[in-house]
Amino acid sequence: MKVLVAVKRVVDDNVRVRLKGDGSGVETAHAKKAMNPFDEPAVEAAVRLREAGVAEEVVAVSVGEPGCEEVLRTALAFGADRAQLIEAEGELEPLGVSKALAAVAEREAPGLILLGQQATDDDAAQTGPMLAARLGWGQATFACALEAGEGEVRVTREVDGGKRDVAVPLPAVVTADLALNEPRYVKLPSIMKAKKKPLERQALEALGVDAAPRLDLLEVSEPPARPPGVRVDSAEALAERLRNEAQVC
Amino acid sequence: MTALVIAEHRGGQLAASARRAVSAARRLDAAVELLVIGGEEAAAAAEAAAAVEGVERVLCCAGEAYAAQLAEPLAARVAELAEQRGYTAVLAAASSLAKDFLPRVAAALDVAMLSDVTAIEDAETFQRPLYGGSVIARLRCREPVRVMTVRGTAFPGASDGGEAPVERLEPGAAPALSRLLEERLSDSGRPELTAARVVVAGGRGLRDEAGVRELEALADQLGAAIGATRGAVDDGLLPSDAQVGLTAKVVAPELYIAVGLSGAIYHVSGMKDSRVVVAINTDEEAPIMQLADYALAADLFEALPRLRRALAADS
Numbered sequence: 001m002k003v004l005v006a007v008k009r010v011v012d013d014n015v016r017v018r019l020k021g022d023g024s025g026v027e028t029a030h031a032k033k034a035m036n037p038f039d040e041p042a043v044e045a046a047v048r049l050r051e052a053g054v055a056e057e058v059v060a061v062s063v064g065e066p067g068c069e070e071v072l073r074t075a076l077a078f079g080a081d082r083a084q085l086i087e088a089e090g091e092l093e094p095l096g097v098s099k100a101l102a103a104v105a106e107r108e109a110p111g112l113i114l115l116g117q118q119a120t121d122d123d124a125a126q127t128g129p130m131l132a133a134r135l136g137w138g139q140a141t142f143a144c145a146l147e148a149g150e151g152e153v154r155v156t157r158e159v160d161g162g163k164r165d166v167a168v169p170l171p172a173v174v175t176a177d178l179a180l181n182e183p184r185y186v187k188l189p190s191i192m193k194a195k196k197k198p199l200e201r202q203a204l205e206a207l208g209v210d211a212a213p214r215l216d217l218l219e220v221s222e223p224p225a226r227p228p229g230v231r232v233d234s235a236e237a238l239a240e241r242l243r244n245e246a247q248v249c
Numbered sequence: 250m251t252a253l254v255i256a257e258h259r260g261g262q263l264a265a266s267a268r269r270a271v272s273a274a275r276r277l278d279a280a281v282e283l284l285v286i287g288g289e290e291a292a293a294a295a296e297a298a299a300a301v302e303g304v305e306r307v308l309c310c311a312g313e314a315y316a317a318q319l320a321e322p323l324a325a326r327v328a329e330l331a332e333q334r335g336y337t338a339v340l341a342a343a344s345s346l347a348k349d350f351l352p353r354v355a356a357a358l359d360v361a362m363l364s365d366v367t368a369i370e371d372a373e374t375f376q377r378p379l380y381g382g383s384v385i386a387r388l389r390c391r392e393p394v395r396v397m398t399v400r401g402t403a404f405p406g407a408s409d410g411g412e413a414p415v416e417r418l419e420p421g422a423a424p425a426l427s428r429l430l431e432e433r434l435s436d437s438g439r440p441e442l443t444a445a446r447v448v449v450a451g452g453r454g455l456r457d458e459a460g461v462r463e464l465e466a467l468a469d470q471l472g473a474a475i476g477a478t479r480g481a482v483d484d485g486l487l488p489s490d491a492q493v494g495l496t497a498k499v500v501a502p503e504l505y506i507a508v509g510l511s512g513a514i515y516h517v518s519g520m521k522d523s524r525v526v527v528a529i530n531t532d533e534e535a536p537i538m539q540l541a542d543y544a545l546a547a548d549l550f551e552a553l554p555r556l557r558r559a560l561a562a563d564s
Contacts, residue, residue, distance in 0.1 A: 136424070142348075161435060
């Protein structure tokens, strides 16, 4: 079985994002970038399937600007065998990305596609299920455990109020929760080796996919700040405030 | 202009989040129809749905294929209905269920989707958070069908007062792809986290079982739900379904008491719309202490028993 794993390049989670002066968007051009944190357990899970002999090959794919090569190299350093960069300029939305990934999947014919459940920039959590719908495949989102079985994957999903175990016939789409696994620490020799692994580039247009944005971003702003609070010096003073001032107890 | 709201339900009961989705839908200047889809128990929930104010019609689709609430059959049936009946909006309260099936509906209809909408300005102008809630985006959506999840905490729940007709629908499209093997829901006896009036949340500062017991004692006294940070979950102190944060549960209770947690951005974005925030932490400089309406710099093992006594004496 071949496993396809999709990765996204986002502003590094540890960086505080800045808004453009005119409020027309988020200043991303010069911000430090990294692989979307939710994609790391997806890549790790894919590599573990190959190490366990369940998968023969792991192909990493990313859709976006040329700089996405960087996160594909990270995926290769994790242990992916080869990578595909679908180059696209400008804004991309989950719908367009899911179409591009579906086109790649039709060509590569993987048995399983893994993705992060959401990306930390747009927090949409749409690409995985949209991709599954487009391909007509089954899906398991928010996976915190994954086990390959005969012709299916068994997945434990994190859901409101508990967990659900599902079996999804292959081919399938699975999106990773951070709890899926503990991604490995990538050592220098793996990073060096990743530089020599094959990385194929292709323009989005060549896939025959229309990924033009459908939504207009009117403006961005910072959320309103909460009014400043007060320090209380004892549990008794706190109880008194909660009862008489805030009137919540 | 007609909006279809997909109502969540369990055991024949309509979820509180469905009422919040109804009031969001009413802001779209559209007639609101409510779909209750599931197994045989959907009929009972549909009766409750008919009484929700502002609902013009309830559609009840009960069938074996929908009983397990799997994304593939749910999405196929909803997309089929949207096409047959020409809805201009399809929405549901943001939950692990809606986040699972609604993107499939949007893809089937070939329209962009909006996740976690926090404000509806008019039928095509919306607000939603980006970057863990540190940025608010205003977006215009002119898709023929507006597909979205709405954040329940951002909209009031529609009350009873309606008398909508219930239309029974035959089961329709239902591709058999995934199978439910087992569902394990935690039954703590406490209120549901996203619907609770009071949430008492703990972080790594709870340290051990003794800290968790202090937290639970306060929660029980206040009739509160228990929340957790990712750190407390990773350390095995609190269950993962208690996790509060943008990537877990988003809550906005009347009172949020944060105990032994620092206030990392991911946690804060899941609770910052709470009406009153209390922080109890030994670290005066912790971000949560700046955010809180009332900050108490104290050790929780000393402060929580005293707070319980003081609140009990007051009432």
